[in-house]
Amino acid sequence: MSNFFKYVFLSAFVIGLSSCEEELKLPDNTIQFESGQLGFASNETELTINVNFSRETSNEGAIEITAEPTGVEYGAQFTTEPAMVGNKLTIPVAAGATGISFKIIKPGGVVFLGDEQIKFLLSTNVEGLVIDGNSELLLTFAELIATSGAIDINGGGANYPNKVFIDFSANRQAAVDRTTWDLGFSSGGDFRAVLNSSNGMMAMALDKTDLNAVTAADTIGMGAMLSHDAVFAAINLPTPPSWVPDAINWIDDPSGDLAKTAIAGVSATASENKVYIVNRGSGPGTPSVPLGWKKIRIIRNGTGYTLQYADIAATTFSEVQVTKDTDHSFQYVSFATGVVEAEPATARWDIAWTGFSNATNFGAGPVPYYFQDFILQNTAGVETAQVLTADIAYEDFTEANLGGTTFSDARTNIGSSWRSGGGPGGGPSLKTDRFYVVKDADDNYYKVRFTALTIGGERGKPKLEYDIVKNGK
Structure with a gap:
């Protein structure tokens, strides 16, 4: 082989290797607070705050969270687990972790006026972790009735290890390992x-x-x-x-x-x-x-x-x-x-994302069939309705449209209707021609639309956004 052809061959080989490396390079492992705003209700004595990773981390290190309290003093009106040093919490991160959490605890006998708050700011020294999304969290020492929000549902990935409960008015989600109960x-x-x-x-x-x-x-x-x-x-x-x-x-x-x-x-x-x-x-x-x-x-x-x-x-x-x-x-x-505790209190969730044993008729009567990415609703006062964008756009739906909307208290009313495929019929995809209206047990009405079924092609990490239509109070 001539030197020219050897050069061409080796160049192509090196370029090919470089291309493979680029193809195999994983996207950033992003981290963020699970919510950007939370309320600490008067009947709650402690609150867990989560920081979620988009996937398992390969490296060890620590996440540092800085607290900026207003109208509330550490040690007198609140404490944390782990304990805060100065105005910072340092939380170790182990290789393989998919997130970290810490607790805010109220001592007994403390009275809050409702205007006290703490801003938390996120930073990390873990190689490969990149802050993206909710880099700050505002915690208010009062019941929160959220007016809008965006939630990255912490389903845990393609093997759907979690069942996730969502409370729209509190802007909260609670991910529960589905194997923790029978x-x-x-x-x-x-x-x-x-x-x-x-x-x-x-x-x-x-x-x-x-x-x-x-x-x-x-x-x-x-x-x-x-x-x-x-x-x-x-x-x-x-x-x-x-x-x-x-x-x-x-x-x-x-x-x-x-x-x-x-x-x-x-x-x-x-x-x-x-x-x-x-x-x-x-x-x-x-x-x-x-x-x-x-x-x-x-x-x-x-x-x-x-x-x-x-x-x-x-x-x-x-x-x-x-x-x-x-x-x-x-x-x-x-x-x-x-x-074990495997579900929030009845008044603390509206819908849940989960894998689910459903019934499907393949022609000879209903049989059990397992569904991924299934939405259940709380049957204790929660009702939902589906709205097609052909009738009205998400942005245009207001309180005036509630009167012509038909609601259902059926647990499976949303079900899998927000997505296509994922079963024998083909691959999964998000339906963008619809959104939902959720009435919670306190008569707050929210319009909700799913914005992603997968992240980077991986199931188990859907996204939604919501806006209040009518405040029940």
């Missing part, structure tokens, strides 16, 4: 338990009431039935098995109707409460991580519940006592850690 117990007058739909959980009753009498023999054949994957495989057979129409009864009704849960109502007569086999579904991962199986039985305990549970082959079982709390719609239990 069962929810109604705090209402009924005695009902729900499954962790976000993990794709399913349950099937046995004709037994003694947990210790249940063995692996009682579960023969369930592995080929009691999962979303098993149901989907079955409906794609030339002749689906006869059990397929029953599969819809192994998940809670997607509407949230507590009369249609997979686990029957808990009877006051203990001997009527049967043992259930539960497939706990799967957690985040590539591939997803099976969470295993349990046998359970639920009985009443006065005005609360007793949950009995064990591994399938176990000859003894554990118990958890669950007490109803009227501030929360449900009390949650993890088989690993007992009673």
